[in-house]
Amino acid sequence: MxxxxxxxxxxxxxxxxxxxxxxxxxxxxxxxxxxxxxxxxxxxxxxxxxxxxxxxxxxxxxxxxxxxxxxxxxxxxxxxxxxxxxIPEVMNLSAVTVSAFESERPLLEQSAAIIKVNERDFARYNEISPVNAFNQKAGVRIEERAPASYRISIRGSSLRAPFGVRNVKVYWNDVPFTAPDGTTALNLLDLSNIKSSEVVKGPSGSIYGAGNGGAISLFSQPNLNSNRISTDLLTGSYGLMKYRLGLTQAIGNGGIEASFVSQKSDGYREQSAVDRKVFQLGGYFPISEKQEIRTQMLISDLNYQIPGGLNADQLAEDPTQARPGSVDQNSSVAQKALLLSMGHVYRFSEKTHNSTTLYLNTNDFKNPFILDYKKELGFGYGARTKFTHESQLGGKALRMIFGAEYQNSWTDAQNFGNRSGVADTVRFADKLRAYQGFLFQQAELNFTEKILFTVGLSENFSGYEIDRQIDASGGPTGVNSRTFDPVVVPRLALNYGISTFSSVYGSVSGGFSPPTIDEVRTNEGSVNLDLEAEKGTNFEVGYRMGKEKFNVELIAYYLKLKETITTYTNENGVVLFRNAGATDQKGIEASLDYAILRNGDGFLKDFLVGTAFTGQFFEFKNYQKGDNDFSGNELTGVPKTNLVTRLDLRTQPGIYLNLTHQYTGEIPLNDANTVYSDPFNLINARLGYIRTFQNWDFEIFGGVDNLLDELYSLGNDLNPFGGRYYQPAPARNYYGGIKVAFNY
Missing domain, CATH: 2.60.40.1120 (Carboxypeptidase-like, regulatory domain)
Structure with a gap:
């Protein structure tokens, strides 16, 4: 019993x-x-x-x-x-949520041109740079004049960037990755440091401050509620070798993650080798139901060579050659950087919370070039804080967002003569300071279940100091400073939900982009304090529809830009800058994604197709320099048309195929529109096998880039002296790799 x-x-x-x-x-x-x-x-x-x-x-x-x-x-x-x-990683507009404009909402409710790029996009290509993944999206183009030398063009915003990233605000894990002087060293990040990203196209000053091009938010945080050891190995043409080691460890309700990646290649052209090592350590620590802390440390050691531009005769003779003098002078960049950040979230209640991020960074930069040798040693800090409050106004849902951002940096900058790649006698030396900050406010009011009205404002201030310590030419020394008057940048937007799977929106937004120190203080020692800030106004309408397997997005915009900053090169090959009056930038963007088969039961699991069209009808409205009147000319460096088509196949056993075709139209290479690059077609393909075996993840893959073996430039030099427009991109090349991970 x-x-x-x-x-x-x-x-x-x-x-x-x-x-x-x-x-x-x-x-x-x-x-x-x-x-x-x-x-x-x-x-x-x-x-x-x-x-x-x-x-x-x-x-x-x-x-x-x-x-x-x-x-x-x-x-x-x-x-x-x-x-x-x-939610499938293939974008479904009716399901995907984005946090752009500091407001987490479904994409169908967002009143702006926003795209999302995730790990699946990156894994369609050779995973050595973000170029191909971003370039498959309408309105976005990353140029790579030499390996690891990036320019980001959002709706033609790279006009003023002879090198580096300007006029686009970049955040990494909520840390302002763009320096207070407006430049962004995107090449300090390896692709493995980016798990997903969101791109806001066009002026977005109400939340992100200065910038007419747009804003990019990059995120690296993986799933920290797991234990995982992973390793990747990639090899390919031109001596490419990349490996990565990663560890994710859950600790209580939080966890830490660490990774180390090394990438080397000899390059397609002479003097185009790359050697980059990146270590990342992050932590997530919930303190209580109300508080959590995130930390990040990034250490990057980057070395890449600069082959330089070629003229038409040199391009025809041998596209793999470097510009004469680049090898002898060891034209290259060596950069070491450290970034430390801490983010804190505090939830006052279910309706009110605050998010604050603090950061410190250091930068050691060396740049021997054909004409000189530049050394910079810098230190910076910054903070960003945001309050979000949910309430009611007349019985209507109201979301209030307000906050502030501030950045400050100091740099010891010296320019020497270059004697066979070694720094020679100092030519001039400066102590530089740059600062920028802004306050922002945004209100989102649901008039009805279908109508969302947004109004935003930001108040921006910025400035810099150039304290000349040495001038070997006998020029004056002392402090030159420039302070830009506070600028109020507005944004108004309205979103109307036609149905549960479609919506339309319209917006008017302002932009403000002051010149960077590198644009004011040039490599030949001059200081151009007369360079004015760009100011823009953007008018935009859009339509989105996302229903199960079929997505459509149509956007039209008109950007009026005043005091547009353009580049030119003097007889010594030094890039200089000038204001070009005004430009009119009209554009259309269309994207279509269709899942012919999604999660099928037969041998073929997924069959996905997509296309993205970009039409950019940009011209100088009022641009006269001396006897030359360029008014009415097409905007330099911007292709009028770009069309990308994608095809993705996945099978039940785990075999997959990714095919991409990209057509880029001709590009004007000088303000006079007398020289254009030829249109080109790129075809990239990747074939692989991916499978999960209990706690093991396994993938093996191989691919080919530039299948048609086109001769083209992925980034051209604009208005160069001596006709050195061309920076030839790699010919047909191959790669392959393996990924293994153990989850425990």
């Missing part, structure tokens, strides 16, 4: 034990998902069965969900039965 009662008590205990039962499906198709990796907090991984169902003992626990091809999800569950929908 006693044994019978014991057994009965045991069975009753089992029956009444708290349990969480989950039914996991595809958010788009509704089909059950097998082999989803499910991890209850501080427990081992589990996987779903063929019906997508899993049962977990417990009550009140945080559970994470991960499956290749789907966005990571983490939620809190009490005891009971739940339907869990995973």
């Amino acid at each position: 006693k044994n019978t009662l014991t057994l009965l008590f045991f069975l009753i205990t089992i029956a009444t034990q708290a349990q969480i039962q989950l039914n996991i499906t595809d958010q788009v198709t509704g089909q059950a998902l097998e082999n989803v990796r499910v991890r209850p907090e501080n427990q081992k991984f589990l996987t779903t069965n063929a019906s997508g169902i899993i049962a977990i003992p417990g009550d009140g626990i945080r559970i994470s969900f991960a499956k290749e091809g789907y966005e990571y999800l983490e939620k809190w569950f009490e005891a009971g039965e739940y339907q869990v929908e995973l």
Whole structure:
């Protein structure tokens, strides 16, 4: 009798034990998902069965969900039965949520041109740079004149950037990665330091401060509620070799992640080798239900050579050659940087919270060039804080966002003569200071369930000091400074939800972009304090539709830009800058994505096609220099048309194929429009096999870039002296690699 009662008590205990039962499906198709990796907090991984169902003992626990091809999800569950929908990484406009303008909303509710680039986009190509992944999106173009030398052009914003990234605000894990002088060393990041990104196209000053091109937010944080060891190896043409080691370790409710990556290549051209090493260490530490802290450390050691531009005769003779003098003078960049940041989130209540990020950075920069040798040693700091409050106004939902950002930097800058790649006698030396800051406010009011009205303002201030210590030419020494008057930048936007899967929006926004110190203080020692800030006004309308397997986005805009900054080169080959009156920039952007088959049951699992068209009809409105009147000419460096077509196939066994075709129209290379680059077609392909074996993730792949072996430049020099317009990109080249990860 006693044994019978014991057994009965045991069975009753089992029956009444708290349990969480989950039914996991595809958010788009509704089909059950097998082999989803499910991890209850501080427990081992589990996987779903063929019906997508899993049962977990417990009550009140945080559970994470991960499956290749789907966005990571983490939620809190009490005891009971739940339907869990995973969102495919292939963008579905009706499901995807973005946090642009510091307001996390579905993309269909956003009143701006926003694109999202994720790991799946990066993994369609050779994973050595972000160029191809971003260039498949409408309105965005990253140029790479030499390996690891990037220019970002959002709607033609690279006009004033002979090198580096300007006129675009970049954030990395909520840290302002753009320096207070307006430049961005994007090449300090390896692609493995970017898990996803959001791009806001056009002036966005209401939240992100100065800049007419747009803003890019990069995120590296992986799933920290896991334990994972991973390694990647990639090799390819021109001596390419890249490897990565990564570790993610859950600690309590938080965790840490660390990675080290090394990338080397000899380059397609003479004097175009790259050697980059990046170490990243991040941590996530929940303090309580109200507070959490995130930390980041980034150490980057970058060395890349600069082959220089070629004229038409040199290009025809041998596109792999370097510009004469580049090898002898060791034209190159050596840069070491350290970034430390800490982010803090505090939730005052369910309706009010604050997010604050602090950072410090150091920078050691050396740049021997044909004409000189530049050395810079810098230090900077900054902070960004944001308050968000949800309330009601007349019974309507109101979201208020307000905050501030401030950055400051000091740099010891010296320019020497260059004697066979070695710094010679100092020519001039300066102590530089740059600072910028702004306050921002934004209100979002839901007039009805379908109408969302947004109004935003930012008040911007900036300035710099150039304290000349030495001038070997006998010029004056002392402090030159420039302070830009506070500028108020507005943004008005309206979004109307036509249905649950479509919407239209319209917006008017302002932009403000002061010249950088590198544009005012040039390499030949002059200081141009007369260079004015660019000011722009952008008018934009857009339509979005995302219904299950079919997405469409159509956008038209008109940007009026005053005091446009352009470049030219003097007889010594030094790049200088000038204001070009005004420009009119009219454009259209169209994107279409269609899932012919999504999560199919047969051999073919996914069959996806997509296309993105960019039409940029830009011209100088009022631009006269001396006897030359360039008014009415096409804007320099901007292709009028660009068309990208994508095809992705995935099979049940794990074999996949990614094909991309990109057509780029002719590009005017000088303000006079007398020289154009030829149109070109690029075809890239990647074939691979990816599979999950219990706790192991495995992938092997190979690919080819520039399949048609086109002769083209991925970034040209604009208005150069001596006709050195061309920076030839690699010919047909191949790569292959392997990825292995163990989840424990």
